[in-house]
Each structure stands twice: as C-alpha cells, then as structure tokens.
Amino acid sequence: MSAQREGATQGEAMDHSSGGSIGEIPYRPVFVGALKEELEALLGRYPTKMAALLPALWIIQRERGWVSEEAMVEIGQQLELTPAYVKGVVTFYTMYHQHPVGRHFIQVCTTSPCGACGAEKVVEALLAQTGCVDLGATSPDGRYTVVEVECLGACGFATPIMVNDDFIESVTPEKVPQILTQFK
C-alpha cells in the first residue's frame, strides 16, 4: 500500500509537469527484480507475449496506483508492442486508471436493479461525506474518488460498492459513515 501511495504521488507530480515528464523526474521502471520474475511467470501461461498485456497492466496498477504513459511504453517494450497499441488497449477497459486517483477509489453500482433499490441515495451520501465535489473528482485531501459503475454483478445485494479491491454489499445511505471510517 505504501508503494502504491508513493507511486501515485510521483505520478501526480509527473502529470502536472508541462510537456514530456521524462527527464524532469526519472521514470522508475516497474518490471525489475521480483516483478520482472512475476511477468516472466505470466508469459509462460500464454502462447503469445501480447496475451500477457492485461495481467501486466494489472501489475502496474497494483504497484503504482495507475497506468502512466511511461508505464505503457515500458510494458510495450517488454511485450514487443508499440506504445500506441498499449494505449489503445488501456483506454478500452474502464478499470485501468489513466491518471492518479484518490487513495480510496469508490465505485458505486447504479445500473437499473440497484437503481430500483435506491443506489442514487448511496451516491449522494458518498459524495457528501467524502467531500468529493462531483463524480470522478478526487476529494481535496486526496483520500477519495467516487465514480458510478455499471453493474457490479451483485444485484441481489443492492447496493454493492467497491472500495479499491474490497467489495461491500447491501450499502445504504445510513451505512456510509461507518464504511468510510474503515478507509481513512
């Protein structure tokens, strides 16, 4: 977790620098040492290097909190793919963050079944109590980002939310304060 925070902070600094950030703050490659070995083990599962792209992007996000352009270049070199190709894949999938997000990334299901059970009120409560001014915006203290998400596949447990990798079922507006105390 601390590595993730550190990575995100560094990433944020890069994001705000003008133009090419390479050269201002040197990019720390992800796939060295144990993580390089993890990648090598992944490659053994598939007949092509390209097939390891989605799992490799998950490793990047786990380690750095998001997937930066520099990381896309790096994984492209590892898997013999162009940076443009990698970006094309990253942008297709909604779960890869293309910019730093709050320490606790909160996804609330608002698709029809949850919508019929009051998901909108859960969204309102989360926005109000995290200090996020809008969906997708990170709270001023950098702790929270709240987004709506399409069907989380737990419709009988409305309303489900995800906080980073933690899945929480049957959330109501009344439960929000208690849930947030677990994610400081």
Next chain:
Amino acid sequence: MGYPHKSHPKETPILSKYFGEPQARTLDGWKERGGYRALQQALGMTPADIVNVLKESGLRGRGGAGFPTGTKWSFMKPGDGKAHYLCVNADESEPGTFKDREIMRWTPHALLEGTAIGAYSIGAEVAYIYIRGEFTEPLRVMEAAVKEAYAAGILGSNAMGSGHRIDIHVHRGAGAYICGEETAMMNSLEGRRGNPRIKPPFPAVAGLFGQPTTINNVETLAAVPHVLNNGAAWYKAMSLSNPKSTGSKLFSVCGNVTRPGNYEVVLGFPFKDFLYDLCGGPLPGRKFKAVIPGGSSVPIQTMEEAESTLMDYEGFVAKGSMLGSGGVIIFDDSQCMVKHIARLARFYAHESCAQCTQCREGTAWTTKILERIEAGGGTMQDFETLLEIADNMTGKTICVLSDSCAAPVVSGIQKFKHEFEAHITGKRCPFRATAAA
C-alpha cells in the same frame, strides 16, 4: 439453496447445495463432498463417450444462448494436431445476474472439475477462466483453488495420473461488459481491445490464438460433474415441462422483492410460485409491476405474462421473453418504467464497443431520447423514432449488444406505453411527483 436465505423446500439444490459453507471451498472439503470423482471417471473415458453422455443429458448452455453443451463440444476434434483451448466465461456482467459469482465464491473446485472435464473432452491442454475485473473475491478464491489443485496433482502435466496435461489459468478482465461476448472475450484474452469478431469463422474452427476453441459458461461447467456422477438419465429426468429443457438452473433475483438472492429450481418450474413463494412476493404494501426474467438483454414481461410462465428455455419465449442468463429483475408499482428503461439504454451505450454504427449511434440516441422523455421533454413522434432506431439495431451488427439494448425499449413501449404517454402529456415524470409528495 436460496442463498443468502435458507433453502426453500421447493428448491432443488444441486449446484448451490454448498453455498454458504466455507469448508466446501477447500480441496479437502470438496473431496469430502464427492469432489473430483467425476474427473477421475472422465479421464478413464474417451472424449467421444463423455460428449455422448452430455448430449443424452440434454444439458444446455447456462450463459444465455442455451446451446446444447454436448453438441458444442462435439464440434471440437481431439487429435487433429492443433492446439485446442477451453475458455470459461466468468465475465458475469449481465445486469440482474449474479449466480456465477456465488458458484466461484463457494464452490471453486466444482468449476475447476467441470473445466478439467471439458478441457479433456475437447482435446484442450489449456483452459482459461476469464473472470470480470470487479470480481475480486471470486478471483482470490479461484486462484487459491487452482493452486491447491496443482499441488495435489489434479492439474498439470499428468492430471490425476492420467498422463494427460490439463492446465487451468485464471485471467482477470478489466471492466468491459462486452467481453462476456465470446469472440470479444477471446480478443481480450489475446491482449487486444475487446471488440467482437465477425463469425464465421466460428470459435470451434478458429478461436483463441486462431486455434479451435470452446467457450462455456461457469454454471454449465459446474453442472458437468453432476451429470457424470449421476448419469445422463438422472439429469434428463429433471424437468417439469418438456424434454428440451432439462436439469436444474440457478436464478438470480433482484430489484423490488422481499427475498432477493439465488434460487435453484428444476427447469419448467412455475414462475408464479417462484416469484410469490420462493422469493416472498412484493415488499409490504407494494405490487409487482414488471419482470425482466433473463438478465437485462431480454424483453420485459408484464405480470400477466410472468405469472403464466413456465421457467424453461421454451416457456419464457412463449410468454414474450427469454430465459437468458436467469437474472430476474423485478420492478414494483413504485417504479417508473421509463426511468429504468432509459437507465438500461445508458448501460448499453456505455458498454458498446463502438465498432458497428447501428450500435454506437443507436444506443447513444436511444438513451438521449429516453432521458428526454423521462425529463418531461418527450413528444408522440418519439415512439416512431425509437422503434425505427431499434429496428436498425436488431440483427444488423457483429454481436447482439445492440439487439440487447433494443429488447427492453421495444418491449417497454409495447407493454408500458401508457407510462411513456403520461410522461409526454404531463411533461414530467409522474413517479417523481409522487416521490416528492
């Protein structure tokens, strides 16, 4: 069983028998419950014999299309000198559906056993379980089960001492509904954008990595060990309606209902008993208004239709809808159908891969028009426009995502037109007014 509720006497818990029992998750616990006997048996049979048992059983795909499983496996020709693959569709993303999640959370070895039998039967040495990215707990449970199965020699180069290689890898998706479409799933597994592919060639001819491939749903594969353990005749006898719909099926229930959750019944079960008896009927003071019985992609049923339906592949079609994935979404009389249909359209617009014009434009415009009607800005001309767009979206694209968006719109206008008209003539949502009062 009616997880998270107690089992109802009218249920037939086969796949769901051990939901809620943490011990069933472990390899030892699974073996104590009869696990891996079917795989042992299968590895002593020829692939053709296994395929025949499945054909006789009548088992059909539980992911939505209902294709006979034995027939699907028979398209694969073991020993043709090519690498074969089995893909397990665990990308459960259809709104209203959450059965595969429970199978993986509680009985991961049931899925592994069915997957291993499937791989052997189609001549595949490698199988991939493609789990949607949001399913973090099922992912952890499945990865732990795979590790246990390798350590015990059930998987690997000499699966259960049979001399056959069976490798199973868990592959995590990253947030894309469309990857539940089988050809999009293969592209995603290959490290590409999840765009569906044009068929033909069909996956059994040129699928994953260009090789012959079979894609099966989690629930289908979890049922396979039971078929082998108990025999095709036992499975085939489980039917309350007609011989084309056999076995038990998990139905996920959500929305405005007393007891949401998963229920397992024999196909052909009366939907009315299911809704009022098993699921406990509407919430106090409410009435059921509409049901989407098979995940959000199937046509909406009125209660009149639903209450006379037999729950099987043919029964739902006879009553204006489809069995689909078995995701039952219930709306009661407090709910605005226009609002929910608009929200479903927004879902499809968000999830369209945007390859096909009819889908990319159709889902977006349908959403805009429906949201305008919901906001009070609709006109009577909108009906014709919506139906014309829906016609353009049906049967004209690479995959069926766009058809899936059209289904609730067309059926919604057919069956709940008076609600649309009330929005248009009253220039506001009548349900919103009620809520504010």
